[in-house]
Amino acid sequence: MEDGPPTADAGTPGELLRLLRDGRPRTRAELAHETGLARSTVRARLDSLLDAGLVSDAGQGASTGGRPASRFVFNAMARVALAADVGATHATVAVADLTGVPLASETIDIDIADGPAVVLPRLVDGWRGLLYDGGLDHAGLAGAGIGLPGPVEHSTGRPNNPPIMPGWDGYDVPGQVSALLDVPVLVDNEVNLMALGEHTRCFPDADHMIVVKVATGIGSGFISNGRLHRGAVGAAGDLGHILAPRGGDQPCRCGNTGCLEAVASGPAIAATLRTHGLDAVTSADVVGLVRAGNLEAGRAVRQAGRDIGDVLAACISMFNPTLIVVGGSIAMAGEMLLAGVRESIYRRSLPLATENLRIVQSRAGSEAGVLGAAAMVVQHALSPAVLDNQLIG
Amino acid sequence: MEDGPPTADAGTPGELLRLLRDGRPRTRAELAHETGLARSTVRARLDSLLDAGLVSDAGQGASTGGRPASRFVFNAMARVALAADVGATHATVAVADLTGVPLASETIDIDIADGPAVVLPRLVDGWRGLLYDGGLDHAGLAGAGIGLPGPVEHSTGRPNNPPIMPGWDGYDVPGQVSALLDVPVLVDNEVNLMALGEHTRCFPDADHMIVVKVATGIGSGFISNGRLHRGAVGAAGDLGHILAPRGGDQPCRCGNTGCLEAVASGPAIAATLRTHGLDAVTSADVVGLVRAGNLEAGRAVRQAGRDIGDVLAACISMFNPTLIVVGGSIAMAGEMLLAGVRESIYRRSLPLATENLRIVQSRAGSEAGVLGAAAMVVQHALSPAVLDNQLIG
Numbered sequence: 189m190e191d192g193p194p195t196a197d198a199g200t201p202g203e204l205l206r207l208l209r210d211g212r213p214r215t216r217a218e219l220a221h222e223t224g225l226a227r228s229t230v231r232a233r234l235d236s237l238l239d240a241g242l243v244s245d246a247g248q249g250a251s252t253g254g255r256p257a258s259r260f261v262f263n264a265m266a267r268v269a270l271a272a273d274v275g276a277t278h279a280t281v282a283v284a285d286l287t288g289v290p291l292a293s294e295t296i297d298i299d300i301a302d303g304p305a306v307v308l309p310r311l312v313d314g315w316r317g318l319l320y321d322g323g324l325d326h327a328g329l330a331g332a333g334i335g336l337p338g339p340v341e342h343s344t345g346r347p348n349n350p351p352i353m354p355g356w357d358g359y360d361v362p363g364q365v366s367a368l369l370d371v372p373v374l375v376d377n378e379v380n381l382m383a384l385g386e387h388t389r390c391f392p393d394a395d396h397m398i399v400v401k402v403a404t405g406i407g408s409g410f411i412s413n414g415r416l417h418r419g420a421v422g423a424a425g426d427l428g429h430i431l432a433p434r435g436g437d438q439p440c441r442c443g444n445t446g447c448l449e450a451v452a453s454g455p456a457i458a459a460t461l462r463t464h465g466l467d468a469v470t471s472a473d474v475v476g477l478v479r480a481g482n483l484e485a486g487r488a489v490r491q492a493g494r495d496i497g498d499v500l501a502a503c504i505s506m507f508n509p510t511l512i513v514v515g516g517s518i519a520m521a522g523e524m525l526l527a528g529v530r531e532s533i534y535r536r537s538l539p540l541a542t543e544n545l546r547i548v549q550s551r552a553g554s555e556a557g558v559l560g561a562a563a564m565v566v567q568h569a570l571s572p573a574v575l576d577n578q579l580i581g
Numbered sequence: 582m583e584d585g586p587p588t589a590d591a592g593t594p595g596e597l598l599r600l601l602r603d604g605r606p607r608t609r610a611e612l613a614h615e616t617g618l619a620r621s622t623v624r625a626r627l628d629s630l631l632d633a634g635l636v637s638d639a640g641q642g643a644s645t646g647g648r649p650a651s652r653f654v655f656n657a658m659a660r661v662a663l664a665a666d667v668g669a670t671h672a673t674v675a676v677a678d679l680t681g682v683p684l685a686s687e688t689i690d691i692d693i694a695d696g697p698a699v700v701l702p703r704l705v706d707g708w709r710g711l712l713y714d715g716g717l718d719h720a721g722l723a724g725a726g727i728g729l730p731g732p733v734e735h736s737t738g739r740p741n742n743p744p745i746m747p748g749w750d751g752y753d754v755p756g757q758v759s760a761l762l763d764v765p766v767l768v769d770n771e772v773n774l775m776a777l778g779e780h781t782r783c784f785p786d787a788d789h790m791i792v793v794k795v796a797t798g799i800g801s802g803f804i805s806n807g808r809l810h811r812g813a814v815g816a817a818g819d820l821g822h823i824l825a826p827r828g829g830d831q832p833c834r835c836g837n838t839g840c841l842e843a844v845a846s847g848p849a850i851a852a853t854l855r856t857h858g859l860d861a862v863t864s865a866d867v868v869g870l871v872r873a874g875n876l877e878a879g880r881a882v883r884q885a886g887r888d889i890g891d892v893l894a895a896c897i898s899m900f901n902p903t904l905i906v907v908g909g910s911i912a913m914a915g916e917m918l919l920a921g922v923r924e925s926i927y928r929r930s931l932p933l934a935t936e937n938l939r940i941v942q943s944r945a946g947s948e949a950g951v952l953g954a955a956a957m958v959v960q961h962a963l964s965p966a967v968l969d970n971q972l973i974g
Contacts, residue, residue: 200617224593224626226619233617339933349933396813410899412805419901420789423933426898431891431929433824442931498824502895505819506803508812536824538835540732540742540816 201233201579202572205242205262209570213246213259234260236579241266241328242286242570262286268324269565270315270332270371273378273557274307276300276352276404280554281314283324284562286570288388292318293558300337303355304364312368329371330569333561334361335378337405342422345375351441352405372574374564376418379425381560382552383409384416386513388563390551394511398503399556400427401516402496402525403471406449410507428453430499448499452492454518460488471517478521486524493528500529501536508541515550594626594972595965598635598655602963606639606652627653629972634659634721635679635963655679661717662958663708663725663764666771666950667700669693669745669797673947674707676715677955679723679963681781685711686951693730696748697757705761722764723962726954727754728771730798735815738768744834745798765967767957769811772818774953775945776802777809779906781956783944787904791896792949793820794909795889795918796864799842803900821846823892841892845885847911853881864910871914879917886921893922894929901934908943 204219214222220230237243244263248256264286271282271290277300282293296314298307311334319325338350345362347353362373383399391397400408406428410417417424428449435446450456454471461468461477464484468474477485500512519525530547552559568574597612607615613623630636637656641649657679664675670693675686689707691700704727712718731743738755740746755766776792784790793801799821803810810817821842828839843849847864854861854870857877861867870878893905912918923940945952961967
């Protein structure tokens with residue numbers, strides 16, 4: 189219903205490309221007709237897109253009597269997007285085309301606590317390896333997108349008081365990466381990028397959705413009106429530090445008590461299992477026990493699901509989403525977590541808010557973050573504002 | 582960062598008007614330059630906007646040697662927007678210009694329980710009276726916007742299981758109103774419209790904000806990335822039925838227990854005050870006692886503020902807004918409510934989420950809803966999709 193931002197430069201190359209990104213080839217005449225732009229404007233804009241390689245001549249369309257007209261089409265291979273999803277102990281790096289589809293990817297071991305001066309060059313090495321192996325050494329690069337396991341001020345690309353990332357607070361991640369690799373660098377919280385990945389590649393029609401990650405920490409990313417909602421300082425989606433009804437005085441690593449993360453994260457579930465004499469420390473231990481059919485572990489994961497559902501019920505009352513996607517390592521344990529989540533949500537929500545709500549397991553799985561990082565790069569590189577600046581200067 | 586929707590029809594009259602809505606007069610040549618449109622296209626588009634009265638000839642600009650060129654400007658008085666904010670016991674009706682500024686308004690007594698067949702004609706009578714009194718009988722009407730005190734499916738304009746509106750559930754509000762007055766009719770929840778009103782008229786730069794209404798019920802409206810977030814079925818912002826930490830077994834009119842509304846709404850505060858032997862039933866009674874300096878009443882309102890802050894803290898963790906606006910009749914009691922809200926929010930939120938957060942009293946006050954209703958009509962009527970359909974067919 190609301191207007192979008194004013195499109196003062198409706199006739200720029202970037203706006204023309206936005207049209208062509210649907211993949212349909214068009215003649216110059218068709219483009220002029222579709223946009224109302226002067227033929228001379230269409231010709232000039234197309235020329236700069238052809239020069240940049242972003243549009244290709246797709247051959248001739250049907251003749252209308254005279255010389256057959258050339259048809260032009262978006263060239264998704266014109267440049268390569270670099271993407272990385274960085275966790276505490278490993279990172280996934282990928283190279284993708286301009287539709288955001290990965291061409292190759294690799295998982296590398298890292299230790300986030302080694303700090304950015306060690307970790308970031310490893311990502312760059314990873315990308316260089318993928319480019320070399322894929323024969324893409326000389327491909328133009330659209331940019332690099334990096335997801336980090338903590339709050340990030342998206343506008344500057346600097347981590348903002350990340351709790352598990354010693355040495356990263358306020359660090360100029362884009363500066364460091366672009367010193368090694370001369371490309372635009374975009375940084376975001378990994379859970380935001382999971383949400384962007386699930387949205388763009390798996391659920392493009394879900395305009396209002398929440399993607400929850402349940403692992404060592406608990407976080408979420410939120411799509412509103414089809415766009416990632418990052419919030420004022422990129423701190424949106426912080427599900428893990430909302431007070432859980434069952435949280436009580438349970439101390440949380442954030443310094444507060446009763447946070448959702450303190451009762452329902454992988455380590456919190458493991459702690460519960462240890463009180464039952466089980467040997468569990470990490471999320472992987474918990475998942476292993478559930479998969480082995482351990483009843484206590486199944487119960488504990490289901491209870492964590494209920495706790496998460498209690499907090500999500502509040503989010504559902506506020507957002508009225510159509511879709512909740514649950515991912516992260518604990519979600520890999522199967523239906524137990526989701527069963528608990530659903531139980532609480534349906535108990536605590538008004539019927540209206542849940543009548544069209546789907547609650548599903550992550551579809552992109554462990555790829556969600558890196559798919560989102562690639563989507564972020566493509567959205568940026570092909571946005572009219574950025575592209576026009578490059579092409580017209 | 583994300584792309585907006587594709588602007589296939591960059592050269593339509595609606596797109597041209599979007600440019601001119603900034604109020605700056607421009608010549609045809611300036612418009613052609615600014616948009617890249619062919620001069621012939623600009624001329625044709627301007628002609629249809631001039632015919633529709635939406636643009637006026639603002640006289641001649643500086644001569645560039647030849648015949649001085651005419652300058653064209655948006656005409657905000659071309660049509661009138663009708664707006665209504667309907668509460669349980671009264672409604673505010675207004676007429677506004679195409680910038681959304683009210684030209685006249687009036688508050689009329691109604692009883693929402695009389696049902697739509699009685700209430701809606703009263704709104705139409707109110708608008709007709711304002712148009713007549715303002716000499717606007719023959720003005721073109723841009724549309725009518727109506728805020729209702731319950732959930733509304735915005736796409737159809739039908740109330741969706743509203744709890745305090747007998748006879749309204751599923752009622753075709755737009756159909757009934759446009760049978761009386763032949764204009765497009767848009768309907769939304771009144772708290773969504775309060776949020777739109779505060780955003781468009783008082784805080785246009787706050788891209789992420791939550792507007793809370795504390796009165797007989799408790800609700801909120803949420804602006805994400807500068808746009809109203811209505812959610813899947815228009816049920817977003819339902820703060821009142823989120824479980825409050827202090828809610829316990831307190832029964833709520835929704836059928837659940839422990840809801841925020843059951844402990845912090847006007848009637849809930851009044852019930853607390855009655856246990857102290859005070860004579861209070863409505864929000865107005867509570868506000869009266871606070872204003873009279875009653876200590877118990879002040880304490881109870883502050884505690885309600887804390888309860889609301891507890892729930893808002895969860896919303897802040899999820900949204901990371903820059904601004905919380907607190908309105909509604911209980912907010913009129915002064916700083917007590919806000920003091921409690923701030924206390925809980927700062928206790929329960931991560932430092933990152935609150936470092937740039939402002940928490941303020943409503944600025945539009947009781948006008949917020951009707952301002953939002955007018956803004957909704959203007960946004961709709963002047964959106965390129967709607968306007969182009971009218972002008973080009």
